[in-house]
Amino acid sequence: MSICWLNGEFLPLEDAKIHVLDRGFIFGDSIYEVIPVYGGKLFRLEEHLQRLINNLAAVKIDPKLNVQELRGLLEALVEHNGSGDLSVYVQVSRGVAARDHAFPELCLATIFAMANPLVGCSEKTLSEGASAITLDDIRWRYCHIKTTSLLANILLRQQALEEDATEAILIRDGLVTEGAASNLFLVVDTVLLTPPKSTFLLPGITRDLILELATKQNIAYKECDIEQSTLNSASEIWLSSSTKEIVPVTRLNGKQVGNGKPGNLWVQMNTHFQNYKDKVRQGLIN
C-alpha cells in the first residue's frame, strides 16, 4: 500500500481525502510537479523544487513551506515508499473556500504528494520508436506554468491515442511548441533543434538536462523557432519528459521519420542520459 502526504501527515493513499470545495478540484486552481526517483534518489530535485516555487509564485499560491521543508517531505515520502524507482507527484492547491473566482482572503494551501512505481518507456518503443501526430495547440497562453488545469492537454493526448499515436505534437501559429505532455527536439542537418523557452511551452527539466549534456558532449544544438515544414523534414524527432525520458519518434502523421528507426543522435544522447542517471543512482552526482 503506498503512503502519501496530505496537509502535514503521512497516511495510506486510500485514506487520503480532499474537501469537495478544494479549489484544486473546483477550479483546477493548483500547481504540480512530477519527479522521477532512481534507486531512492530524487532526480534533479533542486530544479523541480525551483520550478514548483516559481509556478506557485506565478499564480500567487503561498505553500507556507519553504524549499528545505518541501525537500524534506519529498525525501521522507520516498523512504516511506521503499526508496526504489518511483514517480513522485506533488500538488499544491490554493486550498478550501466557498466557491468564488476571487482569491479567498483566508485560505490554507492544500499540499498533497504521492509516490507511484515508475513506468518508463517500453523496450519496444525504445527499439522501434513511437508515433506522433500534429494537432493545433488549443491550450491557453500560459503553458510555461505547470498547472493541473490540463483539460486541453488531455483532449489532445486522447485524440492522438484514438489515431494510434502515442503523442500529439502541437502547432501554434505555424510554429511547433511541444508535445501534449513532453518537450520536443528535432535533428536537422545533424544539428539538434528545440523551440526556445517562452510562455507557449513548459520549461522541461529533462529538456534542460538534454541541452546540458549536449554542451558537455560537444553536440551542436540551437534553440530556435521551428516551422511545421522543418518538423516534417527532420531526420530525427524526440520527445522528452521526466518519466518517459527521451523518446524517439519514428512515425509522424503516418509517415516514416528519417530511416524509420531511432536515429544515431538519439542513441548517443540516450547513452549520455542513461550514464548520467546511473551516476545519480550511485550517489556520485545529485
Ligand SMILES: Cc1ncc(COP(=O)(O)O)c(C=O)c1O
Ligand atoms: C506540456 C508538457 N511539456 C513538457 C513536459 C516535460 O517536462 P519535464 O521534463 O519537466 O517532465 C511535460 C511533462 O509532463 C508536459 O506536461
